[in-house]
Ligand SMILES: [Zn+2]
């Protein structure tokens with residue numbers, strides 16, 4: 001591992017940095033593979049379908065409507081809606097959907113591994 | 115039919131968008147057309163050619179919401195888009211990369227411009243090589259000619275399907291092909307799948323009875339929906355299994371029913387009715403000048419039209435006045451009070467309790483309800499001919515003549531115009547794959563009412579005995595359009611039955627499913643065909659050959 005000459009050595013921090021960097025590149029290379037193979041599109045389609053089927057989309061729609069009603073139609077922006085609704089949305093994705101997605105991703109990684 | 119839930123009005127543009135439009139017009143939008151990539155489910159993304167995965171030019175993040183500047187085309191994530199605008203004067207408007215929607219960085223909000231949407235939609239059309247523009251038309255015509263040749267090979271001669279198709283990895287029956295979603299168009303795809311696999315319609319178009327190369331309407335440059343269907347039929351039966359985009363039809367239908375044309379989700383049933391209406395309009399006039407009482411001979415009416423009888427009986431003197439009305443489909447009321455949602459049914463099954471007190475709604479129950487004698491309210495008094503006075507009365511419906519194809523529409527959407535509310539009834543409805551319609555025929559209904567006395571039949575037997583005979587009252591199901599989710603945001607999927615097997619058609623995706631899946635679905639429209647129609651179609655499909663002789667189903671009907 002190379003250290004810059006001017007900087008005092010702080011080994012702990014650097015190790016953590018490097019580790020994070022590795023993580024990032026791994027995540028990136030998985031993402032690249034997924035995009036290239038079209039699997040990412042497939043997964044997004046799958047999630048979209050599942051979220052419609054289980055009523056999640058309806059739930060979010062209602063939550064958005066209520067927020068708009070509360071704040072008044074004129075005073076809501078899309079950005080604000082995203083900010084307010086996203087935590088609710090993330091929290092209410094059913095475990096079964098997450099599990100299915102995780103399985104698919106795991107399968108993909110196994111099958112794509114050299 | 116039911117009123118639409120809301121009509122979309124375009125919001126006013128913000129000052130930044132107005133400024134941009136003043137300076138650049140729509141040229142900026144058009145320059146992005148090359149970068150749009152359209153997807154199966156109707157979304158359009160932006161994909162800058164040079165870069166494989168778009169990233170924020172400030173922090174190179176790729177998994178956040180990304181925007182591409184309309185002026186300089188640099189990409190920024192949602193946290194850096196503001197600094198891009200602040201450091202570059204006039205760079206206010208950007209496009210959401212994942213969604214191809216306009217965004218104003220200064221207002222921190224989405225903005226709308228119908229002219230931008232038009233550019234996106236026309237890209238979808240161009241991408242499908244059926245543009246509204248003349249340049250692309252040439253290409254479209256050329257590929258049409260080839261397609262037509264392919265389909266003629268299938269229909270015109272006794273050739274088996276070309277060997278290329280048999281090598282296809284799918285062993286699905288010919289004609290099964292996914293339909294791309296062009297932006298909330300599953301309502302249309304669901305109906306098209308059912309119609310494409312309706313044997314009389316299939317035979318009509320595949321045998322070239324409305325040929326788009328010979329159509330006078332088309333040659334005069336008029337929109338012609340039967341021509342668009344001709345294109346769809348030959349594409350579906352071309353042997354190509356990659357999902358097809360029915361953009362041409364969507365475009366014509368938009369033009370035809372401009373008052374309905376919004377990007378919002380439409381109702382499958384409304385689309386079905388309006389499409390059949392368009393076909394009748396385009397197809398019927400040229401062929402038959404029908405008088406009031408004569409039957410129209412267009413393909414819509416030959417396939418779907420039946421006759422309803424309605425008897426209104428004076429409660430005082432018992433005299434009855436009878437009227438006949440043609441119908442294309444029958445809308446059935448789901449008796450909502452007794453309805454169970456699919457979730458309730460599951461609960462009952464799990465707890466093992468017999469659901470005695472809540473009977474499952476059935477199709478025969480709905481049909482019984484449809485044909486029950488119904489006391490008319492005091493506001494609907496009958497002007498009785500024999501009493502010479504306004505009297506209370508009762509009304510009863512029955513089916514005088516069954517159609518070749520019977521479409522039953524389950525009223526799941528309730529619109530209240532006075533309260534301006536709409537709701538969906540999502541109770542489960544049990545329906546049979548084989549349906550005997552004879553209990554609902556006028557002969558049975560009137561017979562029951564009058565104890566089978568001959569006088570009461572009022573000529574029921576004489577005017578076409580054959581169609582009320584029990585043999586043609588046997589129907590078999592061939593398609594089910596289902597609706598899942600809530601009213602506006604839900605999704606339409608069609609189940610098709612071909613050669614005894616069921617297939618799920620969900621926009622671009624098709625897969626074989628078990629009977630149980632179909633029985634458990636939230637049916638919205640049920641398509642039945644007379645038993646002999648199905649048997650004949652079955653035979654045709656099992657040889658995968660449609661000869662010219664078999665292609666005229668009406669010779670013996
Ligand atoms: Zn950034």
Ligand SMILES: [Zn+2]
Nearest residue numbers: 183185186205
């Ligand atoms: Zn810029």
Ligand SMILES: [Zn+2]
Nearest residue numbers: 128130218221
């Ligand atoms: Zn603005």
Ligand SMILES: [Zn+2]
Nearest residue numbers: 329331338341
């Ligand atoms: Zn035509």
Ligand SMILES: [Zn+2]
Nearest residue numbers: 394398410412
């Ligand atoms: Zn007609």
Ligand SMILES: [Zn+2]
Nearest residue numbers: 428431498501
């Ligand atoms: Zn009377």
